[in-house]
Amino acid sequence: MQYRNGQRLPPEALGVPVRLSVNPRARRLSIRIDARAGEAVLVAPSERKLGEVVAFAHTKADWMRQRLAERVEGQPLEPGETIPLFGRDTRLVATGGAGAARLIDGPEGPVIQSGGEGEAFARRVENLIKRLARQVLVERTEHHLRTLGQKPVRVSIADTKSRWGSCSPHNRSIRYSWRVIMAPPAVADYLAAHEVAHLVHADHSPAYWSVVARLVGDHRPFRKWLREHGAALHAVGR
Known part of the structure; x- marks a missing residue:
């Protein structure tokens, strides 16, 4: 499968919402949790490496689900807060x-x-x-x-x-x-x-x-x- 920068994978692919990101400055494959967007971001140094970071993410599916489950709920700016x-x-x-x-x-x-x-x-x-x-x-x-x-x-x-x-x-x-x-x-x-x-x-x-x-x-x-x-x-x- 050909992956591309900015592509979002359906939640059923890895068990959580996922977005692919290319960062030429990245020195390795990595996964970060975007708590605000409610998704995991898979980072690779180039588009040709996106398949590798997706494969890596399959080994971290439980970790991603746990981290997203722990994300903080929104806190409104209102009197009394x-x-x-x-x-x-x-x-x-x-x-x-x-x-x-x-x-x-x-x-x-x-x-x-x-x-x-x-x-x-x-x-x-x-x-x-x-x-x-x-x-x-x-x-x-x-x-x-x-x-x-x-x-x-x-x-x-x-x-x-x-x-x-x-x-x-x-x-x-x-x-x-x-x-x-x-x-x-x-x-x-x-x-x-x-x-x-x-x-x-x-x-x-x-x-x-x-x-x-x-x-x-x-x-x-x-x-x-x-x-x-x-x-x-x-x-x-x-």
């Missing part, structure tokens, strides 16, 4: 009226207060989180650029499905998922370092990881945190 922000539980409180959302320190911890109802309330809260994300990620990006003696880059904030960030060295641009700002500050700082380091090395070679280590030290705890808690961040606002 508690969401993570900077790694801390933050309550959402309605104030009435049409005022913009703002973050305050309440007697029992951080609180986001916002006007609006329903979708309007959720939109104001999300816009606040995005503004905070841009502020922090731009500052940490600039910090790591200075450390490496790199020139400025263009930073954009998006809501990517699975990747926390991406770097395009050829046009000196970095894109981040705003959701990382809900993680502890050290994790967001690691993400900025991870992307800035790609300006020096575009791959994930040992030389690349040595640059990351220069910026944030041992990066493994931060990567582990994102693997273990990332699905919960992607569930916020769903």
Whole structure:
């Protein structure tokens, strides 16, 4: 069977929804779980290797089913909910009226207060989180650029499905998922370092990881945190 990049296989093929993905930078066959989309993503370095990753996935069918069964349910942005922000539980409180959302320190911890109802309330809260994300990620990006003696880059904030960030060295641009700002500050700082380091090395070679280590030290705890808690961040606002 001829497989192609972006192709989706019917659930009965492997027991779970599956999408095929070609990543020329990949150094091996791999499987990742896209909790937001509710599917397993089979990654190969080229289209001719897609058949091999499908065969590999057959040996991991039980693992894929288990991981997808564990995915976190969506968490709406509505009054009374508690969401993570900077790694801390933050309550959402309605104030009435049409005022913009703002973050305050309440007697029992951080609180986001916002006007609006329903979708309007959720939109104001999300816009606040995005503004905070841009502020922090731009500052940490600039910090790591200075450390490496790199020139400025263009930073954009998006809501990517699975990747926390991406770097395009050829046009000196970095894109981040705003959701990382809900993680502890050290994790967001690691993400900025991870992307800035790609300006020096575009791959994930040992030389690349040595640059990351220069910026944030041992990066493994931060990567582990994102693997273990990332699905919960992607569930916020769903």
